Amino acid sequence: MTAQTTIAGALDRRLLMDRSVPGRVALTLPASDVPLQAAPSADLLRKGLDLPEISQLDMVRYFTNLSQLNFSIDTNFYPLGSCTMKYNPKINDEVASLPGFRDIHPNQPDEQVQGALRVMFELQHALGEITGLPGVSLAPLAGAQGEYAGLLIARAYHESRGDSARTVAIIPDSAHGTNPASAAMAGLEVVTVPSNAQGGVDVDALRKLADNRTAVFMLTLPSTLGLFEMNILEITKIIHDAGGLVYADGANLNALLGIVKIGELGFDICHSNLHKTFSTPHGGGGPGAGPVMVAARLAEFLPEPVVVREPAAAKSSLSATSHHGDAEPVEAHHGAKPYAFAYRLSRPPKSTGKISGFHGSFSILVRAYTYIRSMGRDGLRSAAENAIINANYIQAGLKDKYALAVDRYCMHETVLSAKRQHARGAAALDVAKRLLDYGIHAPTMYFPMIVEQALMVEPTESESKETLDNFIQVMRQIDDEIDRDPALLHDAPHDLPVSRMDEATAARKPYLRWQKSG
Amino acid sequence: MTAQTTIAGALDRRLLMDRSVPGRVALTLPASDVPLQAAPSADLLRKGLDLPEISQLDMVRYFTNLSQLNFSIDTNFYPLGSCTMKYNPKINDEVASLPGFRDIHPNQPDEQVQGALRVMFELQHALGEITGLPGVSLAPLAGAQGEYAGLLIARAYHESRGDSARTVAIIPDSAHGTNPASAAMAGLEVVTVPSNAQGGVDVDALRKLADNRTAVFMLTLPSTLGLFEMNILEITKIIHDAGGLVYADGANLNALLGIVKIGELGFDICHSNLHKTFSTPHGGGGPGAGPVMVAARLAEFLPEPVVVREPAAAKSSLSATSHHGDAEPVEAHHGAKPYAFAYRLSRPPKSTGKISGFHGSFSILVRAYTYIRSMGRDGLRSAAENAIINANYIQAGLKDKYALAVDRYCMHETVLSAKRQHARGAAALDVAKRLLDYGIHAPTMYFPMIVEQALMVEPTESESKETLDNFIQVMRQIDDEIDRDPALLHDAPHDLPVSRMDEATAARKPYLRWQKSG
Amino acid sequence: MTTVNHPYIPSTDSERAEMLRAIGVRAFADLIPDIPREKRFPKLDLPEAEPEPVVAAAMAAIARQNVTPGEYACFLGAGAYRHYISAVCKAIVSRGEFLTAYTPYQPEAAQGSLQVAFEFQTMWCLLSEMEVANAGMYDGPTAFAEAALMACRLTQRQTVAVLDTVDERFVEVIRSYSSHKGIKIKIVDSHNPALPADAAALMVQNPNVYGAIEDLAAHSKTAHAVGALAVAHVNPTSLGMFKTPGESDIDICTAEGQPLGVPVSYGGSYVGLFSCKQAHIRQMPGRIVGRTTDTKGRTGYVLTLQTREQHIRRERATSNICTSTQLIGLMVTAYMATMGKSGIRQVAELCYQKAHYAAVEIARLPGYSLPVKGVYFHEFVVKCPRPVAETNRELLKRGIIGGYDLTRRIPNGMLLCVTETNTRQEIDALIAALREIGGAR
Amino acid sequence: MTTVNHPYIPSTDSERAEMLRAIGVRAFADLIPDIPREKRFPKLDLPEAEPEPVVAAAMAAIARQNVTPGEYACFLGAGAYRHYISAVCKAIVSRGEFLTAYTPYQPEAAQGSLQVAFEFQTMWCLLSEMEVANAGMYDGPTAFAEAALMACRLTQRQTVAVLDTVDERFVEVIRSYSSHKGIKIKIVDSHNPALPADAAALMVQNPNVYGAIEDLAAHSKTAHAVGALAVAHVNPTSLGMFKTPGESDIDICTAEGQPLGVPVSYGGSYVGLFSCKQAHIRQMPGRIVGRTTDTKGRTGYVLTLQTREQHIRRERATSNICTSTQLIGLMVTAYMATMGKSGIRQVAELCYQKAHYAAVEIARLPGYSLPVKGVYFHEFVVKCPRPVAETNRELLKRGIIGGYDLTRRIPNGMLLCVTETNTRQEIDALIAALREIGGAR
Ligand SMILES: Cc1ncc(COP(=O)(O)O)c(C=O)c1O
Numbered sequence A, B: 001m002t003a004q005t006t007i008a009g010a011l012d013r014r015l016l017m018d019r020s021v022p023g024r025v026a027l028t029l030p031a032s033d034v035p036l037q038a039a040p041s042a043d044l045l046r047k048g049l050d051l052p053e054i055s056q057l058d059m060v061r062y063f064t065n066l067s068q069l070n071f072s073i074d075t076n077f078y079p080l081g082s083c084t085m086k087y088n089p090k091i092n093d094e095v096a097s098l099p100g101f102r103d104i105h106p107n108q109p110d111e112q113v114q115g116a117l118r119v120m121f122e123l124q125h126a127l128g129e130i131t132g133l134p135g136v137s138l139a140p141l142a143g144a145q146g147e148y149a150g151l152l153i154a155r156a157y158h159e160s161r162g163d164s165a166r167t168v169a170i171i172p173d174s175a176h177g178t179n180p181a182s183a184a185m186a187g188l189e190v191v192t193v194p195s196n197a198q199g200g201v202d203v204d205a206l207r208k209l210a211d212n213r214t215a216v217f218m219l220t221l222p223s224t225l226g227l228f229e230m231n232i233l234e235i236t237k238i239i240h241d242a243g244g245l246v247y248a249d250g251a252n253l254n255a256l257l258g259i260v261k262i263g264e265l266g267f268d269i270c271h272s273n274l275h276k277t278f279s280t281p282h283g284g285g286g287p288g289a290g291p292v293m294v295a296a297r298l299a300e301f302l303p304e305p306v307v308v309r310e311p312a313a314a315k316s317s318l319s320a321t322s323h324h325g326d327a328e329p330v331e332a333h334h335g336a337k338p339y340a341f342a343y344r345l346s347r348p349p350k351s352t353g354k355i356s357g358f359h360g361s362f363s364i365l366v367r368a369y370t371y372i373r374s375m376g377r378d379g380l381r382s383a384a385e386n387a388i389i390n391a392n393y394i395q396a397g398l399k400d401k402y403a404l405a406v407d408r409y410c411m412h413e414t415v416l417s418a419k420r421q422h423a424r425g426a427a428a429l430d431v432a433k434r435l436l437d438y439g440i441h442a443p444t445m446y447f448p449m450i451v452e453q454a455l456m457v458e459p460t461e462s463e464s465k466e467t468l469d470n471f472i473q474v475m476r477q478i479d480d481e482i483d484r485d486p487a488l489l490h491d492a493p494h495d496l497p498v499s500r501m502d503e504a505t506a507a508r509k510p511y512l513r514w515q516k517s518g
Numbered sequence C, D: 001m002t003t004v005n006h007p008y009i010p011s012t013d014s015e016r017a018e019m020l021r022a023i024g025v026r027a028f029a030d031l032i033p034d035i036p037r038e039k040r041f042p043k044l045d046l047p048e049a050e051p052e053p054v055v056a057a058a059m060a061a062i063a064r065q066n067v068t069p070g071e072y073a074c075f076l077g078a079g080a081y082r083h084y085i086s087a088v089c090k091a092i093v094s095r096g097e098f099l100t101a102y103t104p105y106q107p108e109a110a111q112g113s114l115q116v117a118f119e120f121q122t123m124w125c126l127l128s129e130m131e132v133a134n135a136g137m138y139d140g141p142t143a144f145a146e147a148a149l150m151a152c153r154l155t156q157r158q159t160v161a162v163l164d165t166v167d168e169r170f171v172e173v174i175r176s177y178s179s180h181k182g183i184k185i186k187i188v189d190s191h192n193p194a195l196p197a198d199a200a201a202l203m204v205q206n207p208n209v210y211g212a213i214e215d216l217a218a219h220s221k222t223a224h225a226v227g228a229l230a231v232a233h234v235n236p237t238s239l240g241m242f243k244t245p246g247e248s249d250i251d252i253c254t255a256e257g258q259p260l261g262v263p264v265s266y267g268g269s270y271v272g273l274f275s276c277k278q279a280h281i282r283q284m285p286g287r288i289v290g291r292t293t294d295t296k297g298r299t300g301y302v303l304t305l306q307t308r309e310q311h312i313r314r315e316r317a318t319s320n321i322c323t324s325t326q327l328i329g330l331m332v333t334a335y336m337a338t339m340g341k342s343g344i345r346q347v348a349e350l351c352y353q354k355a356h357y358a359a360v361e362i363a364r365l366p367g368y369s370l371p372v373k374g375v376y377f378h379e380f381v382v383k384c385p386r387p388v389a390e391t392n393r394e395l396l397k398r399g400i401i402g403g404y405d406l407t408r409r410i411p412n413g414m415l416l417c418v419t420e421t422n423t424r425q426e427i428d429a430l431i432a433a434l435r436e437i438g439g440a441r
C-alpha cells in the first residue's frame, strides 16, 4: 500500500470537488490573440460554474492513486468468462495515437484520409475472411450495437421481400442479455428456446418454434456455456427451411479464429466484439467496436458507412496474395494536383442507415487492424487453439473439486458450478471474492443464468501455464478453505481498498453525484 | 493490494530469470532482407546467451506490478530534504519524446540540429541569468559532475595564472558528500571548516584557513541546514582576498530563483541540479543534469561543448526582450540549398575538455528548458517564495514537538532534530519509517551529519497547504505514538511490500545478481 | 497443431503437449469433436504475422497517407471539435490499470474506474446543471436517440418532434433507433414549433446545425405545454459560457463528449453524455455508478440501478447497451478536472472570440456573407461565391482544411468552426485565402 | 510578494497569507533576513510564463527545426546507435511511479526501483559474462574513465595504457577524469601493444574506433603479463554475437548502455554499464543493489556497499557519483528483458548481415574502398572519393543522413553504421547515392 492516506491511515477517498480550493488551476490557457469581440447579451449566458480547482500535481496524484485501486490485465490474471480479457498489446495503443490517426477529422473528405480508409477497408476484408461472411460494416460501436445492426438488417431483408410478418426472434435461454434487449429494440418479439442436457440448443423445441413468423434465430457460438453447438448444421437448416435468418453472436469468436468460419456453418449475420477477440483494451468498460458481418446477399442492407475501393487501385488489401508495400497505393497529398485516391466511404443501396455519429469506433478499429497484422493468419489460429487448450487445462485441473456445468471438452472457456461448494456453505460469490485476495480477478458469476452457482472462467491464450497452474492451485485451496475457515470466503476480499459493498442501499437510495454536503 | 501474489497470498517477487521459459518471446524481429553474408569465424563468437524468455503480457505485468511498489511524486508526498522533489510536469516528458528531439543523433552536423542547439543556447542564457554567472556549459551529467567540472575550471584558472600551488579546497562540515569527493577527484586536498552556532560558516575559522594554497571554497547556498549564509558577502570577500575562488553548490537553487543571483554575491562558479530546481524527473535516481555556470572571466575554461550563436542571427534568445516566434530563426532544411544556420557547438579556448560522451543530458535539458518557459520569470520567483513559505510553515507547525537544528527562519527546507524523540526511545529512523505507513515518504535522515538525529524536510512549492497540514498532523501524531505505542514506530513500516531490511547482511555477504540456484 | 512462437502467446510446444496430456487428449483436434470435420481449419486469406518493428513502420506509413490537422490549419467542426488536450490528461488516460480493466462488476477490484465514473457523473451534472447523469453512452448521437426512446417510455407516447435545426445526422440515428418500435418522427419548424398533442419529446440541438444558439427555455415551455419532455443535445464546450439546459428546464440533456478532451480520431471512439431530472433516473439507459459503503462502513462506489439493464432485465431493459465508453469517459473526466472552473470557461470564451473575429472578417470579403442570423458560438455558416467542395480544394492547396459543406441546407454554405487551437495567424491565413479564392473567378 | 497563479504552484494568495500568519511574519521578505537587501529580487531577463498549449506548440515548432532520423534514412553511429525500441519498453518507462521516484534510499518505499536495478545488474552480468555489475554510471565514456581510476586504485599504479584504436572521445574523458590525480595516459600501438611495467590498466574498445573486432583475450594476456588490469569498453549489442569480455578474462568491462533500448536523443541521457570480477567489487564506483531479507524474512532489495560512496566516505569515496541514471537503467532493463535471449542475438545478427551487405556493395563502387582490415560488426570505414562533409551534404539532399567523419584518422574516411532499423531499401538507396556522388567529379 503506497497510496495517499488520511491521518487515520485509511485511503483518502475524497472527491475532486472536496479537494477543490478557489483559485487553484491545473492548466492555464493563453489570452485571446484576436481583437475583442462583442459579447452576447447577458441573459444568454450561464451564471455560475462549479467545477474543481486543483493544482496539476494534485490532479496527477489523484488519478494515479485511483488507477492503482483497479485490477487490470496489466497487473492481474483476469479470467472473466465471456469477456476475453487477453493481453492488449502496447504497440496497438502507440499506433492509435499516431497524429495521422488520432488527429484526423471525421468530416475530412475521403481523398484526405486514404490511410484511414485503407485501414478500414482491409479490416473489413479480414473480418469477412475470418467469419466467412464477406459483407462488413464497421459502424457499430460495441457488441450490442452490432447485434442491433444485424437485427435491423434481418428486418430489412424480410421487409424487402414483402415478408413483413416475420417479427419473432428466437433466442436460447443461455443467451447474453444483450440479445433479447437488442431484439426488443428492433421491435421483435423474443421467444426463448431451452437448452438440452448437453448444453446445446434443444433441437426439437427449436423445430417447433421455427415458423413463418421467425425473423431470426440468435445463437452465441461457442455458446455462453463455452460449448460448440453440436447440432449446428441441423440448426441452421431448420431456421433456413422456416425462412428465417441465423444470427451468430460472435462475442466468443476468439475460439473460432482459423478453426471454423461462421459463414460456412450457415450463419447469415454475425457481429464481432473487437474489444474481445481482437485485443483492444476494455478501458474499464469500453469503448468497444462491434462490426457486423453478413452473407453476400445481405450486404446491400448494411448500415453506413462501408468502405469501398475503386477498381482502379486493385492492389492493397490485407490478404495473403495481394498484400503490398504500405506506403504505396495512394499518391502523396501535397501541392496542387488532384489526388489519386482509391478508397471511399459509401452507403449500401438498401442500407438500414446510420446507427452512430460517424464512421465507427475508429481508434479501436486501428488497434484491431494492427493486431490482425501482428498475429497473421497462423497467429490467429494459434490464439484460438491455445485459448481452447488453456480453458480445457483449467477445467481438467478443477473438475474433481468444482462441478462442471456440462462435462464435455470446452472451447475457450469453462463454466464451473460452485453447487458443491454452495452445499458446504460458500456460494459462487464467496469463491469469486476470495480469489481477489489472491490477486486474481473473479470469474464471471451467475452467468449463464441456467447454470446453478455458475463461475465462468476464460483464461485466454495470452496467459502462461504458470498462471493457469497458480489459478488451479488457488481455486483448490479456496475449496479447502471452506471447511477449514469459511470466514476466509464469507468475509472476502480482505485486503482490497473496500470489502463487500452495500449494493442494496446503493440502489434503494441512489447517491449518484457529489453533493455540497459531502 | 492488487498485485500479483503467490499461492500463499504474498507478493510474487520472483525475478525474470526465475520466470523464464525456454522458447517464449516478448518480441519478434523480421528476418534479414539482405542476401546472406559470410559469418565470422566461430572462435570469434560467443557460446551461450542466458537472458530471460518471457511473454509480452508477463513482461508488462511484471514491470507494472513492480512500479506499484514504489513511492513517487506522482503518488505520494515526498518531503525529501536536499532533493527538491517537486512536481515533474507531464508536458515536459511529452516534449522530450517528440521525434525531433528524441530521435536526433549526437553526431549529426550542427546545421541539421538547429532546433536542439537553440534549446541549449537559450537554456544556457536562462541559467546564466538566474545565477548571475553568464558562462554556462550544459555538459555535466549530474550535480556531482557539475561540481567536478567547476573544480577543474578553478584548477585551470589558477594554473593559467601560474598559481599552481593552490591545491586546497575548503569545505564546510555541513557539506554534501559529493563536495569533498569531487574535490578529491580533482586532486585537491580537502580542508574542513566548521559551522557556527547559527548554522553558518565559522567566519573566523575560515579566515584562518584561507591562504595562498586555497584553490576554492565550496559553499552550499542555501546551506544543507536550509539556511541562507548570514555572512555571505564577508565570506566571498575573505576567499577572494586570499586569491581563491568561491564555488556555490547550487543543489538548493530552488530557494533562490528570482530572489538573489548567486553571481551577485561574489560566487565565481556554481552548478545547478536541473533534476531538482528545474523539475526534471528523478527517475528513481537519475538521469540528472548538472550544468556549470561561471563568471565571465572563467568562461574560457568551460568544459566542451558550449553552444554559441553566430552574430548574424541575433534574435531568438530566451529573454524578455528578444524572444521571438519559435518557428522563425532557422531556415527550412529541405532540398538542395545550403542551410542558413545560427547555432553551433564550440569548444572554449582554454576548455578543461570533455567530461562526458556527447553534449550533456539532452533529454533532461529539453525538459528543464520547457519548464523555464512554462514558469516564466515571475513563476520562477513564485516557486522560490512558495517553497520557502511552505518550509517555514512546516517548521512553525512542528517546532514545539521536534527540535530545530537551528531556530531561525529557514529557506526551502527545515532541518529538524529528533533528539527529544530519541531520548524518549524513538530515533529519527523510526519517525521516518513510521511516516511511510501514512503514505508519506521519509525526510532525508541523518544529514547533514552535524545535526543529531536530523530529519531534513523539503516540501517544495508544488505541494498544497492541505498536504502540508496533513504532514504536520501526522508528524505530531507520530510524536504522540512514541509514548502511546512505541512499537508503531520501531516496527514501522507495517503495510509496505517489505519491512525493515537486513542491510548489514546485504553488505557483508553481497548478493548482487540472480544466480541459477535461485 | 500450428506451432507459432508469438509474443502474445506464451505457451511453448512442450507446454502445450504437457497440457494436452493433463487434459487427457492426444491432439488439439480431439478437443473440438463438435465442429463438423469438413468445416475445420479453413484457409484464411490473410498475410503472415508481422513482427512489431514491421507493423510499427507500416502503420506509420499508412498514417502518413492522411492529411493531418495540426500539420494543416483546420476549420472543420460539425460534430467533432479540435481542442487542446493537456499532457496531464494523456498521462492519466494511458495508465494500464485504467486501460486494461473490464467493466467494474467487481467493485472491490475496480474502485479506480468506479470513482472516476462517479466524478464523470458529477462534473457532467455540474456543467449541464442537470440533476443526475449516467456514466456515459456510445456517442453523442446515440445518446440523443436513446433520450428519444426514454422520453417515449416516460410519456408512453410514440411521436418524437425534432426541430428542423437539428443536424440530419442525428435525425438518422434517432430513426435507426426508433423506427422498428413504431415511433414516429416529426420535424417541426424552429421558428414556430407546432408540436403534435401526442408528442413524447421535443428534440433540440444547441448550438444548432448552423452553429446558432437556440432558446432552450422557450423550447422547454413549448414541449411541456403538450406534456412532452424537452430533450436538448448540446455542445458541452458551449456550456462554459452559455445558459445551461438545467437552467432552461430541460428534462433530458445529451451531448457529444468528444470536445471535452477526446481526440477527433476520425470520428471515434467518443462518448455520449447523458443527464436528466432526478425523477426520471429509473428510465435512464446506460451504466450508473452510485456511492455506498462496505461492510466496514468505508465509502466506495458500485454500479447501481442495474435492474434497468439488459443483463438483468433482458428484453425489458431500458437499453441494450453493455460495453460502453468508460475510457473515453475517463478522458472527459480528466479534461474537465484539468481545465476546471476557469479553464472550461476560458476555452468557451476563446472559441467565441476567435470564431467571431473570423466571421466578422470573412463577412467583409467580397462575395462572402453570413446567411444565418442569430447568436452563434464557435461555428457559423458562410455563403461562398464558389461551391464549397471547390473552395475547400483550393484551401487545401494553401495548407488549410476548410469548413463543412452545408450545401444541402444553404447553397454554397460552408460551416466554419474556430476553436482556441486556431491561432490568429491561421485565421488570418484563412481570410486571405478565401479572399483570393473567392475572387478567382 | 508576486502572486502568480500557476498550475505548478497550488497555494493561493489567501492560503499564503494564512501560512505567513501561522509562521508569525507579516510578509515573505521577513523570512529572508540573511539575504543582503540590495541583492534581493533581481530582474531576470527571461520571458513571462507561457501556458501549456503555447509551450507545446512552440516546442513542436523547435523540434521540427531538426533534421530527424526516421524521416531521413540514417547511417550514423560512432557511439550512439539507432535500434528498434518496443512499445512495451516505452509503456514501462513512462510509468509515473518509476519516473518520479528518488534514489531508493528508503528500501521499503522503493522495492520497484530496487528490483529493477537488481535485474539490470543481473542481465548486464549475463550479457557480458562478468561476475558482478553496478546499477549504472552516467554514460559509457565516464564508465570507461571510472574503470581507469578503479584500476589505478586496485593496482596502486598511476599509468593507464590506452590502445590506439580507442576513440579519441573516450581518451579525452579519461583524461578529464584522471589528469589532476597525477595519472598518466599512454597510447599504445594496437598491433604491438608494449605496456609500461607500471601500467595499471590496458584500455581497449571493442569494436574499436573503426568498428573492427579486437582480440580481447590477447589484450587481457598482454595486460596481465605486466600486472595490469584489462579494461574493455564494448558495444553491448555486439555481445549478442561476439565473444564476451567475461570469456576473454577481462577484469573490468564497461559499455555505453544506449544501444540497449535508449533513444539516441542527441547524445543523452544515456547510461554507463559497468561490470567486473567479483574480487574487485569493493573498489567499484557507483550504486550497487543487493538482495537481502526483511525483519519478517521476506526477500527484498537494498542499496548496498554504501561505504564506498561519497555520502558516507566523502573524499575517500570510490567515486563522486550520486544521482546516476536509474531511469535509463530501467530502459535498458526493459529492453534486455523484452528482446530476451533470442532477440538480443537476432538484433546482433541483423546488424551484422546488413552492415556487411552494405560494406560489400559499397566496396564495389568506383572510387570507394574499405581501408580497414579485420572483422567488423555493424560499423565500417569507407574511404570516399570526395571529402566526407561534402559527401554527407550530397547524401542529405537525397534524404540520407550519412556516416561519421573519421578524416582525423583516415583521409576521406567515413564510418558507416548499419543496424536492424535500416531496411534494404534504405541501404540500396545509400549505395545508389554514393555511386552518384562519387562519380560526380
Ligand atoms: C455473449 C455476449 N454477447 C454480447 C455481448 C455484448 O457485447 P458488448 O458488451 O460489446 O456490447 C457480450 C459482452 O459482454 C457477450 O459476452
Ligand SMILES: Cc1ncc(COP(=O)(O)O)c(C=O)c1O
Binding pocket: B082, B083, B142, B143, B144, B145, B176, B178, B179, B220, B224, B249, B251, B252, B273, B288, B289, B290, D321, D322, D323, D324
Ligand atoms: C547539496 C547537494 N550537493 C550536491 C548534490 C549532488 O548532486 P547529484 O546527485 O546531481 O550528483 C546533491 C544531491 O543530492 C546535494 O543535495
